[in-house]
Amino acid sequence: xxxxxxxxxxxxxxxxxxxxxxxxxxxxxxxxxxxxxxxxxxxxxxxxxxxxxxxxxxxxxxxxxxxxxxxxxxxxxxxxxxxxxxxxxxxxxxxxxxxxxxxxxxxxxxxxxxxxxxxxxxxxxxxxxxxxxxxxxxxxxxxxxxxxxxxxxxxxxxxxxxxxxxxxxxxxxxxxxxxxxxxxxxxxxxxxxxxxxxxxxxxxxxxxxxxxxxxxxxxxxxxxxxxxxxxxxxxxxxxxxxxxxxxxxxxxxxxxxxxxxxxxxxxxxxxxxxxxxxxxxxxxxxxxxxxxxxxxxxxxxxxxxxxxxxxxxxxxxxxxxxxxxxxxxxxxxxxxxxxxxxxxxxxxxxxxxxxxxxxxxxxxxxxxxxxxxxxxxxxxxxxxxxxxxxxxxxx
Ligand code: PLP
Numbered sequence: 001x002x003x004x005x006x007x008x009x010x011x012x013x014x015x016x017x018x019x020x021x022x023x024x025x026x027x028x029x030x031x032x033x034x035x036x037x038x039x040x041x042x043x044x045x046x047x048x049x050x051x052x053x054x055x056x057x058x059x060x061x062x063x064x065x066x067x068x069x070x071x072x073x074x075x076x077x078x079x080x081x082x083x084x085x086x087x088x089x090x091x092x093x094x095x096x097x098x099x100x101x102x103x104x105x106x107x108x109x110x111x112x113x114x115x116x117x118x119x120x121x122x123x124x125x126x127x128x129x130x131x132x133x134x135x136x137x138x139x140x141x142x143x144x145x146x147x148x149x150x151x152x153x154x155x156x157x158x159x160x161x162x163x164x165x166x167x168x169x170x171x172x173x174x175x176x177x178x179x180x181x182x183x184x185x186x187x188x189x190x191x192x193x194x195x196x197x198x199x200x201x202x203x204x205x206x207x208x209x210x211x212x213x214x215x216x217x218x219x220x221x222x223x224x225x226x227x228x229x230x231x232x233x234x235x236x237x238x239x240x241x242x243x244x245x246x247x248x249x250x251x252x253x254x255x256x257x258x259x260x261x262x263x264x265x266x267x268x269x270x271x272x273x274x275x276x277x278x279x280x281x282x283x284x285x286x287x288x289x290x291x292x293x294x295x296x297x298x299x300x301x302x303x304x305x306x307x308x309x310x311x312x313x314x315x316x317x318x319x320x321x322x323x324x325x326x327x328x329x330x331x332x333x334x335x336x337x338x339x340x341x342x343x344x345x346x347x348x349x350x351x352x353x354x355x356x357x358x359x360x361x362x363x364x365x366x367x368x369x370x371x372x373x374x375x376x377x378x379x380x381x382x383x384x385x386x387x388x389x390x391x392x393x394x395x
Pocket of ligand 1: 106107109110131177178208235236237238243244248
């Protein structure tokens, strides 16, 4: 062929993380077939959908099989019934949204990856460690990226003072964070919003884990005054309602967001979605609406509470052993410092060999993750309790 490909893909690092984990686990299982492995590396939910969600999906599917209630293409940015349900959820945070600012999608990953389509040449600021999609989607577009590092000192919550050159940029913030579980408080987010307004920057705020917040922390960046003039927020039904396999999320692009030349980002995102996306299926949108109903919230929160209890059990072990960690509250993730100055992979091997526990080495999420380790609360209660006993024995 004589076609050219996007050379920027050559700048994306191959991720060996999960294949390397799989190969070390495979080798260990072959050598020790009797070992009872506990997998706490999992970033996916494990509990089934809430009953009210299943019922809504079934009812909507039945409607699709009847001439009078059959529906064809959905509106590109989502049915009004679901946008209204999202808007009502934001009202509980004291945030008022116009329905035209809400865009329903098949999940946060697609939206995060696709947002680069509407942005031009900008400096990009991304915290480290973090969800790898921000870095890779910008690399695919040939964008310049500056990294701001999380550390034990800043509690894995880098602040604007870690940016070396104060100028406009697209800044990614994930709170509560994957993988560190750390979450910004109101004052810290206010500092970010003020910095963005002062420098003319855009914040892309990923709140995929907001449903895990129990303390008095913001669920949405729009709880901070002025954020509607500098932030896009991406969220998801994946973690809140167990939709990782169902696929539904949303993005808020406020009407007040204007680029340097006055262009409306809301209009651009609408155009982008209308061109390249044909909407989320009707049964899925009805299921998502059910998750946000009063009954749905109760049922979904029961699942979140289950994971939160797992996280608390694990956190108790690290507290009792004096291990430094972030997360464990307001998040399904615990991000711990590997004991005795061990490297991430060294600790991975120790946990696998001595406790038969599989976690995720921190360096897989960025350079600042070296020497740290992610353990998740998405296991069963029984396996989490057993993991706690084993961890207490080896730490
Ligand atoms: N954002 C973060 C921080 C995540 O950790 C994940 C998934 O693990 C996503 C977004 C993806 O969400 P979705 O399933 O809606 O695509």
